[in-house]
Amino acid sequence: MMAGDPTFHQLNSIRALSVRRSVKLLLPLLVLAVGFSVFKVLEATRPEQRPASMQERVWRVEVESVQPGLLAPELALYGRVQTPELLRAAASAPARVAEVPVREGDRVPAGAVLVRLDERDLLPRLRQAQALVAELEAQIQSETIRFETDRKALEQEQKLVEIASDGVERAQRLQRQRAGSDSDLDAAEEGLARQVLAVSNREMAIRDHPARLSALESRLQSARAKLAEMELQVERATVTAPYEGVVTGVEVTVGDQVKQDQVLLGFYALGSLEVRARIPARYQAEIRAALESGGLVAAADIGGSRVELRLDRLAGESDPSGVDGLFAVISDPSPLRLGQMISLRLQRRQQAGVVAVPFQSVYGGDRVYKLVEGRLRGIGVEALGGMRQSDGAERLLVRSPEIAAGDRLVVTHMPNSVDGLRVEAIQ
Numbered sequence: 001m002m003a004g005d006p007t008f009h010q011l012n013s014i015r016a017l018s019v020r021r022s023v024k025l026l027l028p029l030l031v032l033a034v035g036f037s038v039f040k041v042l043e044a045t046r047p048e049q050r051p052a053s054m055q056e057r058v059w060r061v062e063v064e065s066v067q068p069g070l071l072a073p074e075l076a077l078y079g080r081v082q083t084p085e086l087l088r089a090a091a092s093a094p095a096r097v098a099e100v101p102v103r104e105g106d107r108v109p110a111g112a113v114l115v116r117l118d119e120r121d122l123l124p125r126l127r128q129a130q131a132l133v134a135e136l137e138a139q140i141q142s143e144t145i146r147f148e149t150d151r152k153a154l155e156q157e158q159k160l161v162e163i164a165s166d167g168v169e170r171a172q173r174l175q176r177q178r179a180g181s182d183s184d185l186d187a188a189e190e191g192l193a194r195q196v197l198a199v200s201n202r203e204m205a206i207r208d209h210p211a212r213l214s215a216l217e218s219r220l221q222s223a224r225a226k227l228a229e230m231e232l233q234v235e236r237a238t239v240t241a242p243y244e245g246v247v248t249g250v251e252v253t254v255g256d257q258v259k260q261d262q263v264l265l266g267f268y269a270l271g272s273l274e275v276r277a278r279i280p281a282r283y284q285a286e287i288r289a290a291l292e293s294g295g296l297v298a299a300a301d302i303g304g305s306r307v308e309l310r311l312d313r314l315a316g317e318s319d320p321s322g323v324d325g326l327f328a329v330i331s332d333p334s335p336l337r338l339g340q341m342i343s344l345r346l347q348r349r350q351q352a353g354v355v356a357v358p359f360q361s362v363y364g365g366d367r368v369y370k371l372v373e374g375r376l377r378g379i380g381v382e383a384l385g386g387m388r389q390s391d392g393a394e395r396l397l398v399r400s401p402e403i404a405a406g407d408r409l410v411v412t413h414m415p416n417s418v419d420g421l422r423v424e425a426i427q
Helices: 006-045 123-176 182-235 281-292
Strands: 059-061 063-065 069-071 074-082 087-090 095-099 113-117 238-240 245-250 263-269 274-280 297-302 305-319 322-329 341-347 351-357 367-372 375-380 382-388 394-399 408-410 423-425
Touching: 074 382, 113 263, 123 182, 274 281, 274 305, 274 341, 281 305, 281 322, 305 341, 351 382
Parallel strands: 059 423
Antiparallel strands: 063 408, 069 351, 074 274, 074 341, 087 263, 095 113, 113 238, 245 263, 274 322, 297 305, 297 341, 305 322, 351 394, 367 375, 367 408, 382 394
16 A cells, blocks of 8 residues: 555544544543552552540549538528517507608607697697586585585574464464464464475485485596596697607608597507518428427528527417517617518537538539548538538538538539549649
8 A cells, every 4th residue: 555545545544543542542541550559559658557545534623621510501481570569559549740850760769759749639629528528527516515514404494384384383273262363374374284295305305415416426437537638638639659669651741630539650569570581391290399499599690690599489379381489689780670571590409420511512402522542422411501610601411311520511512413423622
């Protein structure tokens, strides 16, 4: 086949095209082969890594050494200040208010003026009562004089009856002797009859004297009672503090027209304040026994002031939730106010084998952890109540037969605390 032959040129073109296709197919295979060879070389020459070792984590905690002893748990209570001697001063009579020198919340000494009514509204009625008493006393005096006069007049009138009787006898004798007329006899008898009637009236007046005197004396007693009432109303027109205390509320102001028995203000003595607090039912038997054997003390902090209380008695009624305890105030009651809500801590009887721990060291209210050979060991405890230390810190008193002197309790609160957890005490 010649070089100039067209067929020859076609065959060369076909060969060249086949070569190019072969190169395109072999080139990717060559690249993959080179890459695989490099990977194998790198894998064969990489450094060897040592296997990782697992280490147990150690938690750092604070611990306290404990010494079980004789401690008194406290019971937190909420109470209300009250008084059985709340004075509600009322108007003694209808009048206008002349003076109100105090305001609600004032602390006043004994004898201080609280409210003064206008006495000009009361004096006219007082003078009327005085006049009635004077009138009745004069009537009784007049009745006494009248009785003495009637008694003396009766003696004279009885003598006149005897004289008139003698005159009738003379007139009758003269008539029998034909020396007197019938008219003279009639006149003598008429005079005797009138005198007898006068004696009868005088005797009746004397007999009626005790009844008249008794009636006057009764009226006088009634008038004197009314006078005493009016005098008391005038005296009570000025309302004064019967003892040192606090004004709870003023219901009137100067110029008000008040009715009798209308409340003017409220007042109570500081010494009469007491606190009523609910004692839960589960402590009721314990508190009653302690009260019968000598009583319990409590304390309340009010605005930086400490108020000392003593359990005086238990209420007469109770319900399933408990019973109310009534606490007497044995220290200065100045920080207290009527109706005030306060929190108090009742100190219960001392108990043995008790330790005071921070609240955060107790889990679920009945479990603590102690440190034993670098690990946590959980123990069950009985929570007896809180206690405030001398530095003011609040602690929880717990008891357990598994707590001994010198044990180290964990006081750091950890949500993941479990038995056997590795811990380290912070020095």
